[in-house]
Amino acid sequence: MSHSRLRYLCTVMGAFAVMIALAGCRHKPAPAPPTPPPAPAPAPTITLNADPTSIQAGQSSTLTWSSQNATKVELNGASVDLNGSQSVSPTESTDYEAVAYGANGQTASASAHVTVTQPPPPPAPAPAPQPSIQDLWNQNIKDAYFDFDKSNIRPDAQEALQADAEFLKQHPDVDFIIEGHCDERGSAEYNMGLGDRRANAVKDYLVQLGVDGSRIRTISYGKEKPFCTEHTEACWQKNRVGHLVLATPAQ
Amino acid sequence: MISRTFRRRVWLVLCALALGLAPFPVSAQQSVYIPITGAKKLRLALPDFKIGSADPAANSLAQTFDGVLWNDLYQSGLVEMVSKSFYPLQQPGTPTDLGGGALAAWSAAPTTAQRLVFGNVVVGNGALQVEGYLYDLTQPNKPFVLGKRYTDQPTPAAARVIAHEFADAIIAALGGGPGIAESKIVFISDRTGHKEVWMMDYDGANQQQLTHLDAICYSPRLSPDGSKVAFMELSSAGSRIRVLDLLTHRYARFPRLGGTNATPAWSPDGSKLAFSSSRTGDMEIYTINANGTGLRRLTYSPGVDIAPVWNPKTGAQIAFESDRTGLPQIYVMDADGTNQQRLTMSGYAVSPSWSPNGEALAFSWRRTGGGEGNGGAYDIYIWYLANRNYLQLTHNGERNDFPSWAPDGRHLVFAVGENESWQLFTILADGTSPAKLTTAGSNTMPNWSWH
DSSP: OOHHHHHHHHHHHHHHHHHHHHHHHTTSOOOOOOOOOOOOOOOOEEEEEEESSEEETTOOEEEEEEEESOSEEEETTEEEOSEEEEEEOOSSOEEEEEEEEOTTSOEEEEEEEEEEEOOOOOOOOOOOOOOOHHHHHHHHOOOEEOOTTOOSOOHHHHHHHHHHHHHHHHOTTOOEEEEEEOOSOSOHHHHHHHHHHHHHHHHHHHHHTTOOGGGEEEEEEETSSOSOOSSSHHHHHHHSEEEEEEOOTTO | OOOHHHHHHHHHHHHHHHTTOOOSOBOTTOOBBOOOOOOOOEEEEOOOOEEOSOOTHHHHHHHHHHHHHHHHHHHHSSEEEOOGGGSOSOOOOSGGGGTTTTTHHHHSTTTOOSEEEEEEEEEETTEEEEEEEEEETTOTTSOEEEEEEEEEOSSHHHHHHHHHHHHHHHHHHTTOOSOOTTOEEEEEEOTTSSBEEEEEETTSOSOEEOOOOSSEEEEEEEOTTSSEEEEEEEETTEEEEEEEETTTTEEOOOOOOSSOEEEEEEOTTSSEEEEEEOTTSSOEEEEEETTSOOOEEOOOOSSOEEEEEEOTTTSSEEEEEEOTTSSOEEEEEETTSOSOEEOOOSSEEEEEEEOTTSSEEEEEEESSSOSTTOOSOBEEEEEETTTTEEEEOOOSSSEEEEEEEOTTSSEEEEEEEETTEEEEEEEETTSOOOEEOOOSSOEEEEEEOOO
């Protein structure tokens, strides 16, 4: 056993003896406490709340206060009950302060803030409803009419389709269908072909004017869906047509 | 088949022309208008079949049988039916009824028949039995030509079928080739409110609806074996070719090709369809295998090429209509698209149908003017390919369209525009014996079965 280990052991044993001696001291009786001083008069307290804290001009808010140990309460300088509530309708943002007075001249105070906002201006007159694409289509798009047994784009149809192309380029997200129609005369099977030629002639012309061909679907109805059913040239002319139809999203 | 009589007649007219006797203007294309003159036909007597049983059903069944047989023989175009008011009082039911001089009464005036068809109808034991005979009265010592016995259900439908079968047997015995009494016609009718495909017997009986698509159907064409019908269906999705199997009532798989697809036509072996498609932006003629594979483009001509029809005899040529020069005209080409030739040189010519023997085309033609912007008459013509002669079949001042040959080559069915509706008629290839087949709704685009 080394010399240092021996000294450590002696120190521990010595400390243990001191602890035992101290433990014996706790059993001595405690001294009597000193007599307390006389209680001072209690200080007043007060709370003040506004509900709601934010109103529009013309609306009202309720102030509620509650005091303790007060002999008198003033709200913004006016004497009020010690506890109570009051409705206020400030026209602009206002601070409210409640002061409680104690018996020996002590005071306490609390404040609340009511924010007053001005009512929103009357709503602006509703903007005119945006015309739907179908409305615009109906107002702007013109059909291309054809001579009998012909599928070439004649001058009046060129004019109509040039205006159509401008509209179509301004609405590049719109897909559409070109229907080819024929009048009631001639052979029904052949007119399926003639109607197809008319639809494709209109498509080709629009593509030439810069309209994206992938937006266009063509269909021939031959003489099956006439716009007019009288047996007159005026009526037949209405039926010899390349008719432009807005594609519904489903299509 | 064009009857030999008829070809002889054409030949006679050509002889007359050669002799400078042409009474008809010759057109710039050297086409000739060939008139029809009355031909001497065999006079055939057909007394009502004798009722050989007391069953009350026999009366009405015999009446049905007699009516259908009379009409079949009358419509055959081969014989002249001797009016019943000229018949002897005695009604033969069996060969023994014609013994002892009774036969001679039929060939004597006023009957003066050259052929006699007679027989009997018996209903008994839940069956209808019909016995029928054809006698050649110009051979009084050996008049028997044909004897047939049929047994079937005692129903009007069965009586009708027996009459058709017996009529075809008589027509074959008279040298008229295959009869058409059991043939069918498909067509388009709007009587339900939609243009659907319908089918009927050649005489207009048994009209039945085949499709229920609520769309617009066009151009039905029966396959050569009669088991399928190809047609065009037009809806807001576009027009496409459909193939309906008549046995299973199911639609065959067929590709959607894009654009307008119209006027299918079966090759004579049933393996291919020719049709018109604008899948490239212009209506051109294509062929495709019946199972939808092997699409092949035949024409490359700007304009409408439509309404193809195969030469049913050879399968080596296709006729079609094209407006590549203006108004539509009839063209013929080889089945691979080569050797395209224009036939008609004026007016407005549409809807070709090729005769069963391959020798003639029928089509609708307004020889001057015509077209969508030009009303007036369109007539059915027959155009003989060998010599470019043509024959006008209709003269009714109406719109006549969509001729289709019967398998016997002696008949055609076509549509006549009457006021606001179209109705179907059959007619002999010499322009005689028109018979109206339809009355309900508007009926058009008929196609006669191949057999």
